[in-house]
Amino acid sequence: MILVTGATGQLGTAVINQLLQKVPVSQIAAFVRDETKAVNLIKQGVTIHIGTYDDPQSLERAMQAMETVLLIAGTDEENRVRQHQHVIDAAKKARIQRIAYTSRALKDPSTLVNRLMEGHFQTEDYIKASGLPYTLFQNSLYMDAIPQFVGGDAVFERGIYLPAGQGRVALALRSEMGEAIANALTSTTEGNVTYQLTGSKSYSFYDVATALTALSGKSVTYTPAELSPFETQLIGRGLAAVVARRITGFITDIANGQEDIIRPDLERLLGRKPTALNQGLNLLYKL
Structure with a gap:
């Protein structure tokens, strides 16, 4: 039995969709906050457990008879x-056989x-200290986030204006990460494993x-922005200063090369090359 937490979120949905193609539905369970958002899962026969990460008792109930837990x-x-x-x-406490976690590369x-x-x-670190067998999925930035980063369809009128410099990101589609995670969860694994799920090539916003x-x-066109004016612009649009700092901090990390990691794990788990930038943006923008 595999329990997927955060199962109605985008990544959770992607993982469960793939699990349904690989194992009987009787072996899949979902931990969700809101049952009304799990209607499609219920229709497919997925076992639903209601609760939150702040409710230890609901978590303990959900984990009874589970072998693997994917913490999203x-x-x-x-x-x-x-x-x-x-x-x-x-x-x-439930003595599960393996815990998996979706982290960041x-x-x-x-x-x-x-x-x-x-x-x-x-x-x-807490997972490692628990003594539980674990699988860590360190994911790169989703290619699906690019429209949000660049302003959706407005990018075709305004261009891209971000303080990302020449920073590069090994972008990959969320759906392919979900597929790779499902493949890993349904394979026989011994010992502790860390996968870095990245695209097979990194891209700058010039490439985008x-x-x-x-x-x-x-x-x-892509115009690298200066950090301070960009943050001021975000605040001017109505964002709280703390939120604006988080956004600029995230993009600054891209500029500093934090996301420029390329590993073969995603390709190996998929059994094919991950979707490249042009094809991915074509799908996302429906061009």
């Missing part, structure tokens, strides 16, 4: 580590500007602009 990182960044610890503690966590990313590595130009037939 929570979205409450301020409380994420504590919530993840609740999941890991429940897994240890970053070059040097000790030099991060966006310190909230440290929560992923604190979670990894070139790809969007070729796909759309419209001229898209």
Whole structure:
């Protein structure tokens, strides 16, 4: 039995969709906060457990008879580590055979500007200290996030304006990461394993602009922004200062090369090359 937490989120959905193609539905369970968002899972016969990362009893109930638990990182960044610890503690109490976690592939966590990313590595340390057999999935930035980064369809009128310098990212589609994770969860694994799920090539925002130009037939340019004016602009759009700093910190880490990691793990788990930038943007923008 495999329990997927955060199962109605985008990555959780991608993983479960792939698991349904690999194992009987009776072997799949989902941990969700809101049953109304799990209607499709229920229709497919997936066992549903209701609860939150802040409710240890609901976690303990959900883990009864489970062999593997996939902990998908929570979205409450301020409380994420504590919530993840609740999941890991429940897994240890239930004596599950393997815990898996969706972390982040970053070059040097000790030099991060966006310190909230440290929560992923604190979670990894807590998993390792638990004594449970583990599989860690350190994921690169989703290619699916590019439209959000560059302003959606407005990019074709305004171009790309970000303080990312010449920083490169080994972008990969979320759906392919979900497929790779499902493949790993359904294979026989001994010992502790860490996968770094990245694309097979890294790209700068110059490359993104070139790809969007070729796909759309419209001229898209990338202008590297200065950090301070960019952050001021975000605040001027109505974002809280703390949120603006998080965004600029995230993009600064890209500029500093934190996301420029290329590993073969995603390709190996997929059994094929991950989707390249042009094809991925074509899918995302429906061009």
